Amino acid sequence: MHLSRFARVRLGHSMTPLEPLRELSRVLDGPQLWIKRDDCTGFALGGNKVRKLEFLMADALAKGATHIVTHGATQSNHVRQTAAAAAHLGLSCIGLLETRLSDADDDYHNSGNVLLDRLFKCLLEERPAGCDMNAEIELVAERLRGQGARPYTIPGGGSNPIGALGYVLCAQEIVTQATELELVIDSVVHATGSSGTQAGLVAGLQAQNSGIPVLGIGVHKPRDIQEENVYRLALRTYDLIEARGLLSRESVVANCDYLGAGYGRVTPGVIEAVELLARTEGILLDPVYTGKAMAGLIDLVRKGFFARDQNIVFVHTGGAPALFAYRASFDEPALLRAPRARAAS
Numbered sequence: 001m002h003l004s005r006f007a008r009v010r011l012g013h014s015m016t017p018l019e020p021l022r023e024l025s026r027v028l029d030g031p032q033l034w035i036k037r038d039d040c041t042g043f044a045l046g047g048n049k050v051r052k053l054e055f056l057m058a059d060a061l062a063k064g065a066t067h068i069v070t071h072g073a074t075q076s077n078h079v080r081q082t083a084a085a086a087a088h089l090g091l092s093c094i095g096l097l098e099t100r101l102s103d104a105d106d107d108y109h110n111s112g113n114v115l116l117d118r119l120f121k122c123l124l125e126e127r128p129a130g131c132d133m134n135a136e137i138e139l140v141a142e143r144l145r146g147q148g149a150r151p152y153t154i155p156g157g158g159s160n161p162i163g164a165l166g167y168v169l170c171a172q173e174i175v176t177q178a179t180e181l182e183l184v185i186d187s188v189v190h191a192t193g194s195s196g197t198q199a200g201l202v203a204g205l206q207a208q209n210s211g212i213p214v215l216g217i218g219v220h221k222p223r224d225i226q227e228e229n230v231y232r233l234a235l236r237t238y239d240l241i242e243a244r245g246l247l248s249r250e251s252v253v254a255n256c257d258y259l260g261a262g263y264g265r266v267t268p269g270v271i272e273a274v275e276l277l278a279r280t281e282g283i284l285l286d287p288v289y290t291g292k293a294m295a296g297l298i299d300l301v302r303k304g305f306f307a308r309d310q311n312i313v314f315v316h317t318g319g320a321p322a323l324f325a326y327r328a329s330f331d332e333p334a335l336l337r338a339p340r341a342r343a344a345s
Contacts, residue, residue: 001168001172001204001207001208001241001243003165003168003169003172003241006055006058006162006165007055007058007059007061007062008054008055008058009053009054009057009058009061009085009089010054011041011043011050011053011054011057011085011088012041012042012043012046012050012051012054013040013041013042013043013046014041014051014169014173015173015176015177016036016037016038016040016041016173017036017037017040018034018035018036018037018173018174018177018178018181018183018313019034019035019037020032020033020034020035021033021034021035021280021281021314023280023281024276024277024280024281027276027280028298028301028302030301030302030304030306030308031186031301031306031307031308031309031310031311031312032310032311032312033297033301033312033314034183034185034311034312034313034314035281035283035313035314035315035316036170036173036174036188036313036314036315036316037316038051038170038315038316038317038318039283039284039290039316039317039318039319039320041318043081043084043085043088044080044081044083044084044085044116044120045080045116045318045320045321046318047077047080047081047317047318047319048077048166048167048197048315048317048318049077049078049081049082049157049158049318050081050085050166051166051167051169051170052157052158052159052162052163052164052165052166052167052196053081053082053085053158053163053166054166055162055163055165055166056154056158056160056162056163057085057086057089059152059162060091060152060154061089063150063152064150065091065150065151065152066091066092066149066150066151067091067092067093067094067141067144067149067150067151067152068082068085068086068091068092068093068094068151068152068154069093069094069096069137069140069141069144069151069152069153069154070082070093070094070095070096070137070153070154070155070156070158071095071096071097071098071127071133071134071136071137071155071156072095072096072097072098072156072157073097073098073100073101073263073264073288074097074098074099074100074101074104074108074109074114074126075108075112075113075114075264075288075322075325076095076097076113076156077113077286077289077317077318077319077321077322078156078157078158078194079095079097079113079117079122080113080116080117080120080321082095082122082154082158083095083116083117083120083121083122084116084120086120086122087120087121092123092149093120093121093122093123094122094123094124094125094140094144095117095122095123095124095125096124096125096126096127096133096136096137096140097114097124097125097126097127098126098127098128098129098131098133099126099127099128099129100129100262100263100264101264101265102129105328107324107325107326107327107328108325108326111324111325111327112321112322112323112324112325112326113321113322113325114325115324116321125140133156134153134155134156137153137154137155138153141153155194156194157193157194157195157196157197158194158196159194159195159196159197159199159233160196160233160236161233161236161237161239161240162240163196163200164196164197164199164200164203164233164234164236164237165200165237165240165241166196166200167196167197167198167199167200167201167204168200168201168203168204168207168237168241169200169204170200170201170204170315171200171201171203171204171205171207171208171210172204172208174188174205174212174313175205175208175210175212183311184311185212185311185312185313186212186213186306186307186310186311186312187212187213187214187215187306187310187312187313188201188205188212188213188214188215188312188313188315189214189215189216189217189293189296189297189312189313189314189315190214190215190216190217190293190314190315190317191216191217191219191289191290191292191293191317192216192217192218192219192226192230192254192293193218193219193220193263193289194220195226195229195230195233196233197315197317198214198216198230198234198252198254199230199231199233199234199236199237200234200237201214201315202214202230202234202247202251202252203234203237203238203241203243203247204241206238206243206245206247206251207238207241207243207244213251213253214251214252214253215253215254215255216230216252216253216254216255217254217255217256217258217292217293217296217297218254218255218256218258218259219259219263219288219289219292219293220259220262220263221256222256222259223254223255223256226254226256227252227253227254230252230254231249231252234247234251234252235247255296255300257296258292258293258295258296258299259292260292263288264287264288266287266291266326266329267292267295269292269295269296269298269299270287270291270292270295271291271329271330272295272298273285273291273292273294273295273298274286274287274291274294274323274330275330276294276298277294283316284320284323285316285319285320286318286319286320286321286322286323287322287323287326287329288319288322289317289319290316290317290318290319293314294314297312297314
């Protein structure tokens with residue numbers, strides 16, 4: 001794959017580390033766990049959207065944009081990173097925030113990513129849950145055109161074929177690092193939501209004939225819908241990079257058993273996963289994406305889903321700023337209610 005033929009604005013730090021989770025692996029007494037540290041992409045406190053935005057913002061600049069219009073949930077990591085990228089490049093940014101948690105407290109509506117959105121001078125507009133948010137950003141774009149501006153719209157999560165190029169690039173990094181480490185990777189696991197990260201990883205790993213399967217742990221939609229969304233985007237991304245061969249439907253796998261009460265709703269497993277990574281590895285997860293994905297991975301390890309001699313890579317997609325918005329979920333009583341991992345004997 002020759003990704004340099006696609007326009008790119010360098011925003012983040014790469015290549016991000018691929019590190020062993022030795023203590024977590026010991027505590028869980030299962031396979032060897034590794035972590036791809038895309039929380040360390042650097043820009044605007046890091047996260048997976050930086051990779052996508054390097055290609056999306058380059059496309060926006062090439063088209064002469066003056067404004068970026070995008071959307072996400074209230075505590076959107078994507079809106080935060082997009083607002084920062086727009087500020088860095090001298091563009092205005094409008095972020096539409098979907099109110100998916102109507103019963104959330106003041107921290108949720110004003111701390112975490114929302115605070116950072118405002119620091120990056122993003123104009124925030126709220127929309128009720130259930131809106132067609134992609135249609136909503138197009139309406140805002142039309143309004144801006146009527147004012148003489150040149151808006152560029154980015155779908156939620158930056159999840160279109162241009163954005164997914166960021167995770168085709170990440171797939172290249174993973175294979176390169178595994179080769180250097182003489183590491184045989186048996187599976188890549190990550191949080192899957194708006195589909196762009198998983199679509200890019202699936203397309204990128206298959207285009208390299210790596211033989212590495214990807215397992216997305218769903219955070220938003222039921223399995224059939226999630227897998228279909230990822231597959232459609234993976235096909236479009238595969239076509240964009242002009243990869244050879246067929247991209248099979250079987251290459252897209254999502255486990256959506258860990259949604260709990262729904263998107264953004266913290267489960268006991270999430271609380272345990274966030275606490276466990278912090279206290280065994282000094283690594284912070286977020287309550288919405290990586291915490292839920294790690295909760296799924298931990299449960300699968302305990303159930304013997306992976307063989308003990310396998311190497312499993314968890315892609316940390318960032319999101320730690322949202323921890324501050326979920327402060328009440330991590331008070332001491334909540335932590336005491338969460339189950340504790342048992343150390344291996």
